[in-house]
Amino acid sequence: MKALLQLTDIRKSFGAVRALKGVSFELFPGEVHALLGENGAGKSTLIKVITGAHLPDGGTLVVAGEEVSNLSPSKARELGIACIYQQPALFPDLTVAENIGLRLKKTGVLHRVRWASQRTQAVELLHRIGAEISPDSEVRSLSMPEQQLVEIACALGSGARIVIMDEPTASLTQKEQHLLFKVVRDLRASGVGVVYISHRLEEIFALADRVTVLRDGESVGTNAVESLTEAQMIKLMVGREVSSIYPPSEGEPREVVLSLKNLGCAASGVTGVTLDVRAGEIVGMAGLVGAGRTELARILFGITPADSGEIYLNGERISISNPREAIARGIAYVPEDRRRHGVILEMPIAHNMTMAIHPKFFPGSILRFKAESLLARDFIRDLGIKAYGPEAPGGSLSGGNQQKVSVARWLATKPKLLILDEPTQGVDVGAKSEIHKIIRGLAKEGLAVLMISSDLPEVLGMSDRVAVMRVGKLVELISKENADAHTVMAAALGTNGKDAA
Amino acid sequence: MNKYFRELTVAAALGLLMLGLAILAPHFFQFQPFISRLTSQMPALVAAIGIALIIISRQIDISIGSQFSMCAIIAGVTAASGLPLGVAIFAALGAGAMMGALNGVLVAYLGLPSIVVTLATMVTWQEALRLWQQGRLLNLPKGIQWFGLSQPAGQTIVISLAFILLIGAAWAMKNLAAGRFIYATGTDAEAARLAGIDPKRTTFGVFVLMGILAGLAAVFNLVQSPQVQPNCGDGLELKTIAAAVVGGVAISGGRGTLWGVLLGMLLLANVNPALTHFHQPPYWEKAIQGLVILLAVVADGIRSRKARL
Numbered sequence: 001m002k003a004l005l006q007l008t009d010i011r012k013s014f015g016a017v018r019a020l021k022g023v024s025f026e027l028f029p030g031e032v033h034a035l036l037g038e039n040g041a042g043k044s045t046l047i048k049v050i051t052g053a054h055l056p057d058g059g060t061l062v063v064a065g066e067e068v069s070n071l072s073p074s075k076a077r078e079l080g081i082a083c084i085y086q087q088p089a090l091f092p093d094l095t096v097a098e099n100i101g102l103r104l105k106k107t108g109v110l111h112r113v114r115w116a117s118q119r120t121q122a123v124e125l126l127h128r129i130g131a132e133i134s135p136d137s138e139v140r141s142l143s144m145p146e147q148q149l150v151e152i153a154c155a156l157g158s159g160a161r162i163v164i165m166d167e168p169t170a171s172l173t174q175k176e177q178h179l180l181f182k183v184v185r186d187l188r189a190s191g192v193g194v195v196y197i198s199h200r201l202e203e204i205f206a207l208a209d210r211v212t213v214l215r216d217g218e219s220v221g222t223n224a225v226e227s228l229t230e231a232q233m234i235k236l237m238v239g240r241e242v243s244s245i246y247p248p249s250e251g252e253p254r255e256v257v258l259s260l261k262n263l264g265c266a267a268s269g270v271t272g273v274t275l276d277v278r279a280g281e282i283v284g285m286a287g288l289v290g291a292g293r294t295e296l297a298r299i300l301f302g303i304t305p306a307d308s309g310e311i312y313l314n315g316e317r318i319s320i321s322n323p324r325e326a327i328a329r330g331i332a333y334v335p336e337d338r339r340r341h342g343v344i345l346e347m348p349i350a351h352n353m354t355m356a357i358h359p360k361f362f363p364g365s366i367l368r369f370k371a372e373s374l375l376a377r378d379f380i381r382d383l384g385i386k387a388y389g390p391e392a393p394g395g396s397l398s399g400g401n402q403q404k405v406s407v408a409r410w411l412a413t414k415p416k417l418l419i420l421d422e423p424t425q426g427v428d429v430g431a432k433s434e435i436h437k438i439i440r441g442l443a444k445e446g447l448a449v450l451m452i453s454s455d456l457p458e459v460l461g462m463s464d465r466v467a468v469m470r471v472g473k474l475v476e477l478i479s480k481e482n483a484d485a486h487t488v489m490a491a492a493l494g495t496n497g498k499d500a501a
Numbered sequence: 502m503n504k505y506f507r508e509l510t511v512a513a514a515l516g517l518l519m520l521g522l523a524i525l526a527p528h529f530f531q532f533q534p535f536i537s538r539l540t541s542q543m544p545a546l547v548a549a550i551g552i553a554l555i556i557i558s559r560q561i562d563i564s565i566g567s568q569f570s571m572c573a574i575i576a577g578v579t580a581a582s583g584l585p586l587g588v589a590i591f592a593a594l595g596a597g598a599m600m601g602a603l604n605g606v607l608v609a610y611l612g613l614p615s616i617v618v619t620l621a622t623m624v625t626w627q628e629a630l631r632l633w634q635q636g637r638l639l640n641l642p643k644g645i646q647w648f649g650l651s652q653p654a655g656q657t658i659v660i661s662l663a664f665i666l667l668i669g670a671a672w673a674m675k676n677l678a679a680g681r682f683i684y685a686t687g688t689d690a691e692a693a694r695l696a697g698i699d700p701k702r703t704t705f706g707v708f709v710l711m712g713i714l715a716g717l718a719a720v721f722n723l724v725q726s727p728q729v730q731p732n733c734g735d736g737l738e739l740k741t742i743a744a745a746v747v748g749g750v751a752i753s754g755g756r757g758t759l760w761g762v763l764l765g766m767l768l769l770a771n772v773n774p775a776l777t778h779f780h781q782p783p784y785w786e787k788a789i790q791g792l793v794i795l796l797a798v799v800a801d802g803i804r805s806r807k808a809r810l
Contacts, residue, residue: 322699341691341695365677367675
C-alpha cells in the first residue's frame with residue numbers, strides 16, 4: 001500500500017536548540033498511528049512541520065506519493081491535512097453551522113452565504129460523527145468536548161485524508177471519549193490516516209495500530225502496538241526503566257484534618273458532600289468532567305463559598321468566604337489551569353513562590369529579595385525543579401516544572417490541607433512520576449491531600465481512598481483495596497458497570 | 502534581549518536629541534528657559550505616574566484630563582474665595598481621590614470595562630465644568646503663584662517634589678508587596694485571586710491613586726500661572742498614555758517601569774522645543790510625536806511576535 005504521508009530525515013532547529021534531529025515517520029491510509037514522547041521530545045514541532053506551520057531545515061515530506069516543498073498551512077489544507085488541537089479554534093459568537101461553513105467554503109468577499117445548504121451540510125457532518133449538537137447553537141454555549149466534535153466535523157467535511165489529533169481526550173468525559181473513539185475508528189474504516197497524540201497510554205492501546213516514540217528530537221522506533229507492553233512503551237519514552245510507576249503509601253493515616261458535613265453550594269451545583277480527610281492520607285477525587293470535583297475544591301478554597309452544610313478544620317468549625325481566608329486557615333489549592341492560574345509566566349519563579357505568603361513572609365509589606373531567593377532555592381532543590389535559578393521566568397520552564405513551581409507556591413504557605421486539581425495534566429511521563437513522589441512525600445510528612453484527577457490509573461495508583469463524585473454529589477467512597485477501574489468508573493457513570501471501560 | 506531594552510533605547514534617543522541640541526543649538530540649555538520648560542512638564546509627569554500604574558494593572562483611565570481640570574478649578578475657586586493655599590491643595594487632592602474612587606468602584610467592584618466607565622466620567626466632569634464655569638478664565642489671588650514664593654523657589658519645589666514622587670513610586674513598585682500585586686493583577690486577575698491577592702482592592706486602589714495624582718498634577722499646574730482655564734486638562738490623557746507606551750508600559754498590562762515613563766515623557770515633551778531651536782516649523786511636533794509612538798508600538802509588536810515563535 002502506498003503511504004499517505006512519508007517524512008524522511010526531517011530536521012528542524014530553533015537557534016541552538018535542535019528540536020528534530022532527523023525524524024522519519026510514515027502514515028498509511030486506514031491507520032491510526034500514535035505519536036508518543038515526553039514534553040519537549042519534538043512531537044509538536046513534528047506536527048507543525050506536517051501542518052505547514054514550520055518549514056523543516058532538511059529532509060523530505062511526501063504526501064500521497066508527491067514530494068512537497070515549502071508547505072504552508074493553506075497548502076496543507078488543500079492536500080487534505082487537518083489538525084484538531086487540544087483547544088478548539090472556533091469562533092465563539094457564531095453558530096456551529098456558520099463555523100463549519102466558514103471553515104469549508106473558500107469564498108470571495110462578495111459571495112452570498114447559502115444559509116440553507118450551509119445548515120444542511122452541518123447537520124449531515126454532525127450526524128456522520130454521531131454528535132448530538134444543534135447546528136444553530138452558538139459555539140460559546142458548547143462544552144469543550146462538543147467544540148472538539150465540531151472541529152472533527154470540519155476536518156471530515158473538508159475531505160481530509162490525514163487527520164492529526166493532539167491530545168483530543170484531555171478534557172473529555174468517559175462517555176465522550178467513547179464517542180470520540182468511535183469517530184476515530186470510523187475515520188480509519190473510511191481510509192483516513194490518523195496521527196494520534198496522547199499522554200494516556202491506555203488510549204493508545206485501545207485505539208492505535210502502530211506507535212512511533214520520539215525522544216529528544218529523534219525517533220526511537222516505530223512498533224505495532226500489540227507488540228509492546230505499557231512498561232516497554234514508557235521505557236522507550238523516557239529511555240530508562242520506571243521501576244514502580246506509583247510510590248507506595250506508607251504509614252497509617254492520623255487525625256482528621258478536614259471534615260465536611262452535608263456541604264453544598266447552590267450556585268456551583270454541589271450538594272450534600274460529607275467527607276473526612278486525614279493527615280497523611282491522599283484522597284483521590286474521581287468522576288466525570290463536570291461532576292463537581294473542581295467545584296468542590298473551589299468551595300473549600302472560598303472562591304465560590306458554601307451556602308449549606310458545615311466545614312471543620314482540625315475539629316474547629318469554620319467558614320471560608322474568600323481565598324485569603326482559606327490560605328490563612330491552612331488550605332492550599334493548586335489549580336487546574338497551570339499556565340494561566342498556577343504560575344504567572346512573566347514573573348520569576350521566586351516571585352511566583354511567594355505569591356500566596358505575602359502578608360506572612362513580608363511583614364510591613366516591604367519585599368525582602370534575599371530571603372525570597374533563598375526560599376526559592378530551597379524549593380528548587382527539594383522539588384527538583386529544572387530552572388537556571390530563582391530569577392528564571394515561569395514561562396521559561398517546561399510544563400512539569402511549572403507545575404512544581406505551582407506546588408511550591410502552596411507548600412510555602414505551610415498548609416494543613418493540600419488540594420491538587422489535575423496535578424499531572426499535560427505533564428510528560430518522567431515529570432509525572434516525580435510529581436507523584438512529591439505528593440506522596442508530602443502526605444508522609446503529615447499533610448492531608450485531596451487530589452482531583454481524571455487520569456484513572458493515577459487516581460487508583462496514588463489514592464489511599466477514592467471519593468467518586470457524580471452530578472454534584474459524592475456518591476461513593478472506595479478504600480484502596482476495593483478500588484479498581486471498574487468500580488470507580490461504575491460509580492462515576494452511575495451504572496452497575498455495564499458501560500464502564 | 503535585555504529586560505530594560507526599551508528603557509535603554511528611549512534613553513539613547515533622548516540622549517541623541519540632547520547631544521544634537523548641545524552641538525547645534527547650545528542655547529537650548531540656557532538655565533532659566535530650560536528650568537521653566539522642565540517645570541511646565543512636571544504636571545504631566547505626575548499624572549503619567551498614575552496612568553502607568555493604571556495601564557500596568559490592565560486598565561485605562563481616559564478621564565484624567567477632566568479630573569485634572571476639575572481639580573484645578575476646585576483648587577482655584579477655593580483659593581479665590583480667600584481660603585489659604587493649603588486648603589486649596591487639600592481640596593484638589595480630595596476631589597481627585599473622590600473622582601478616582603468613583604471610577605474605581607465602577608471598574609473594580611461592578612466589573613465594568615474601564616474604557617467605558619472613564620469615557621462616561623470624562624464627559625460628565627467636562628460638561629459639569631462647562632455648566633459651572635461657562636468657560637470663564639478664573640483669576641487666581643496673588644499668593645498662589647509659585648506658592649507665594651519667588652519663581653526660582655517655586656520651580657525648585659515643583660521639580661523636586663515631582664522627582665521625589667517618581668523615585669518613591671518606582672521604589673514602591675519594586676520593593677513593596679503592593680507593587681507586585683499591581684503587576685500580578687495586570688498579568689492575570691484570576692491568577693492573582695487564586696494566589697490570595699485581592700485584585701478588586703488593587704484595582705480600586707490604583708484608580709484612587711490616579712485621582713490623587715491628577716489632583717496633585719493640577720496643583721503643580723495651578724501654581725505656574727496667574728489664571729486657570731476650565732479646560733486646562735484637555736489632552737492630558739493622550740499625552741500621558743503616549744508617554745507610558747513609548748516608555749515601554751505594555752498596554753496589555755503586567756509590564757513596564759516608571760523610569761521608562763519618565764524617559765518617554767521627556768522625549769515626547771522635548772520635540773516641540775527642539776524644533777524651535779533647530780529653527781524648524783513647529784507644525785511638525787504632532788507628526789514627530791506620532792511617529793515616535795508608532796515606532797514604540799511596532800517595536801512591541803515585533804517583540805511579542807518573536808516571543809510567540
